[in-house]
Amino acid sequence: MxxxxxxxxxxxxxxxxxxxxxxxxxxxxxxxxxxxxxxxxxxxxxxxxxxxAPGLVDVHVHLREPGLAYKETIESGTRAAAAGGFTQVCCMPNTRPVTDEPEVVRWIREEADRFGHATVHPIAAVTSGSRGEELTDFTALREAGAVAFSDDGRGVQSAMVMREALLAAKRLGVPVAVHAEDESLSGTGAVHAGDVARELGLPGIVAEAETVMIARDLVLAAATGAHVHICHVSPAAAVDAIRAAKALGVRVTAEVAPHHLLLNEELLRTHGGRAKVNPPLRSEADRQACVQGLLDGTLDVIATDHAPHTEEEKARPLADASFGFSGLEVSLPTMFTMFVHSGLWPVEELIARMSLLPARHFGLSGGSLEVxxxxxxxxxxxxxxxxxxxxxxxxKGRSTPFAxxxxxxxxxxxxxxxxxxxxxxxx
Ligand SMILES: [Zn+2]
Structure with a gap:
């Protein structure tokens, strides 16, 4: 039957x-x-x-296991994916231990298969322990099922290490997903260094902390011919840099998160630690540049950056609150309302950005209703x-700015x- x-x-x-x-x-x-x-x-x-529609595909989620099951489990995270319309998700390696060994990659896949709510494609760490020093064994991790490499949660600080990573990923035909954050610029900031942070006297993260590393990695992608995928783009200048690199033929794809398309730094006034995310909610001009970048195709896909934390971790004062929002269960309706209900896009365009294109750019099947x-x-x-x-x-993560x-x-x-x-x- x-x-x-x-x-x-x-x-x-x-x-x-x-x-x-x-x-x-x-x-x-x-x-x-x-x-x-x-x-x-x-x-x-x-x-x-x-x-x-074809099952949605999210190339940037945090499922928190192994090691951080109090925030999320593979079972709860994939059940949330199913409820959000996602049938495939790529999970980031900032787990405990870090997903830097083939056994961890295999364990994540087996654990996801045990429940069967959604297919999980692990993204393995670029460097051992995501410490930014020694490259992991890309070939063994790829054979175990890793679909991409990233030290997400932190930026790879060394250009030399990133260059080696791009060359290794190119040999395997997979992307390196870049969390762009130059730590010499981001420092201990918790929010965007803009008008609201200045007014409230909060330590800020300048937009250049992100843009500098994106620019560096676009240069390295151009030099190596590797596929670089830029995660959660947020400043206007980064959108401009990616647009220019694409015009030059650099093999770059980029994602943007619903919160960077819909929200700006003003949310800090009302939401405190609950508005805290990395990269931070930026200025209204940055938000508009992200929307424009998505509309004109500079930013290829929408990804949630689903980052579940406990209630206690999000309720702390701004300086101590954890970075991130729970995104899987609100991503489609936020984006549908913003782009389809408003008439900006036909629904097939939204589904392309949340299913077909994420699958294609990460070498996955999906995004089609063909026989x-x-x-x-x-x-x-x-x-x-x-x-x-x-x-x-x-x-398990209940903190969303869209509540x-x-x-x-x-x-x-x-x-x-x-x-x-x-x-x-x-x-
Ligand atoms: Zn990140």
């Missing part, structure tokens, strides 16, 4: 169109896509007028407005490898 989704509006980011059709799922794969498929012998779900593809699907309700209520999150917002475009039904992993429609 297969699972038949009837009369959905299929979002096709490959051919950039939306068509009404049925989708038949059998044996974990999509076996037919056409209007009026025969329902006999199948479990039928009527998704009339709802959007049926024969693995059945990873997200059903989206474009009509119903709902309020963000973090108390209902599956993630209380009224949004459209909620994921309501998620299928991963043919299995229903999230069902807010019939359950």
């Amino acid at each position: 297969g699972l038949l989704l009837k009369r959905g509006m299929l979002v096709d980011p490959v051919d950039r169109r939306v068509v009404q059709a049925d989708v038949l799922i059998e044996g974990g794969r999509i076996t037919a896509v056409a209007p009026g498929l025969d329902a006999a012998g199948h479990e039928v779900r009527d998704v009339c007028d709802l959007l049926v 024969g593809a693995r059945a990873d699907l997200t059903v989206i309700d474009p009509f119903t407005r709902r309020t963000v209520e973090p108390d209902g999150f599956f993630s 209380g917002r009224q949004l459209y475009g909620w994921p309501v039904f998620t299928v991963h490898a043919g299995r229903v992993v999230h069902d807010a429609l019939w359950q």
